[in-house]
Each structure stands twice: as structure tokens, then as C-alpha cells.
Amino acid sequence: MTVRVMLISPAMNAALREARFDGDAPLDRSGRERARAAADAVPAAGLTLSGPSERCRETTEALGLAARTEPALSGWDLARWSGRSLDDVAAAEPARMSAWLGDPSAAPHGGESLRDLVGRIGGWLDSLGAPDAPGADFLAVAEAAVIRAAVVHG
Template sequence: MTVRVMLISPAMNAALREARFDGDAPLDRSGRERALAAADAVPVAGIALSGPSERCRGTAEALGLAARTEPALTGWDLARWSGRRLDDVAAAEPAQLTAWLGDPSAAPHGGESLRDLVGRIGGWLDSLGGPDAPDTGFLAVAEVAVVRAVVVHGLRLPLEAFWRLDVAPLTLTGLSGRAGRWNVALGRPLTAPTSG
């Protein structure tokens, strides 16, 4: 059975604007306004989910989704780097940052390695389907790292490809297929349809 999975990256917040590692910060005013404006462009799905971060839940709410929080969609656990600015980590721990960026098994921050993240998110993706899967698919608001991990796993890309995938706020990434064989449609902006 073919399964449809649609992922929406959350709207902007201050942590993104400041290039901070995923801290659990709410949407800022601009991010909330953009999500509200995009609500009419959200596709229909049988099951709506949200990652547990405040940013994902706030985006789902602003988009008008009655989304169930899905713990499996938790963002990347960056442990002691969470909430810190990338520049600050680069200045304080340059060797550790270089190791993290170059080795998919490295976790100098004390949290998940890239390999662990992709494995965890890939397990969630592959668990979807079966007789209980909705015909209209799954729609989830998920952190950017989760979206990137889904694409890497779904297409069986080398883990290093994770760093080459750009996911803008409020974009839709769709997958269709089943465990072991996924097709991907990347990064369609959520924009409200125009009349006329």
C-alpha cells in the first residue's frame, strides 16, 4: 500500500534568526503572521501531527491544524549546545564542531549523533502504513532537522547529504511510497491560493 507523508517545516522564530541550535522557543510575531497567512494552503490529510517543540506546535495551531503531538518527531537532541548560537559554539569548541560536521557518528555535544537522528526518524517513517494508514495520508509539522533526516532516510542518501539539504520555513516536503521505497517532492512553499 502506498503511503503519503507530508511534512511542513515550522515558521520562523528568534532562535532561527539568531542562528541558534534548536532551542525550544516559540514563534515570533512575524513567523506567526506568516503561518496564519498560509493556513489556506495546507493540504488535507487523514492524520495531522506535530513535533513536540513549541515552535512546531505554534505553527500547527496557526495553520489551523488539530494536530496530535508526536514524540517520535522530536527535533535533534543537541544536548548542551541547545539554545546556543552557532558562532559561540564555533569560538568555544572549534574542534568539536568540526568533528560533529564531518563525522555522522560524532556527538560532542552529548546528545544524538547525525547517524542516531536519521535512524530514529527513519524508524518512524518506515512504521507508517499498514491497514490503518489513512488514504489521505499523514501531515506533520516537524523541525527542519527532522525533515532533512526523513529525506536522507527515504532516498537512502549518504548521511553527509543531510548538510546539503536546505529547508526553508513554511515549506512542504512530500513523500509517497512505503518502507524501503520512497519518492520525494521537496520544498513547496505554503502560499495561500490567489483568487481570480
């Protein structure tokens, strides 16, 4: 069976504008307005899914989509770095930041490594072609790291 998966990254919020590891922050006004403006360009799908983050759910709503929340699409678990700025982590933990940037198996933050993220999202993608999958045409609003992991999985 051929499966088509369309992925949409959620709209901007303050955490992204401030280069912080997102701690599930809501959309800002500008992000909400831009998502509403893009609503007419979103293609139809057999099943629409949303990552569980507030940002994904709010983007889905602003796009005018009725979506099922999909726990498998949760964002990259960066554990104790969540909510902190990239500069703050780099200054406070330079060796750990360097390890994280240089080794896809590293998880110095106590969360999920990049390899683990790609494996988790790859497993979800592979499950969509299963005989008991709900449809062959999916649209999902998911965090950017999840989308990158899906692309890397291939």
C-alpha cells in the same frame, strides 16, 4: 499499502534568525503571521501530527490544524549546545564543532548524532506503513532537521 507523508517545517523564531541551536523557543510575531497567511495552502490529510516543540505546536495552531503531538517527531537532540549560537560553539569548542560537521556519527554535544537522528526518523517513517497504522495520508509539522532526516532516509 501506499503511504503519503507531507512534511511542513515550522515557522521562524528568534533562535533561527540568530543562528542558534534551537532550545524549543516559541514563534516570533513574524513567524506566527506568516504561518497564518499560509493556512489556506495546506492540503488536507487523514491524520495531522505535530512535533512536540513549542515552535511546531504553535505553527500547527497558526495553520488552523487540529494535530496530535507525535513524540517520535521531536527535534534533533543537541544536548548542551541547545540554545547556544553557532558562532559561540565554534569559538568555544572548535575541535568538537569540526568533528560534528565532518562526521555524521559524532555527538560531541552529548546528544544525538546525525546518524542516530536519521535512524530514529527513518524508523518512524517505516512504522507508518505497518498494518496497524492509523491511516495512509499523513501531514506533519516537524523541525527542519527532522524533515531533512526523513528525506535522507528516503
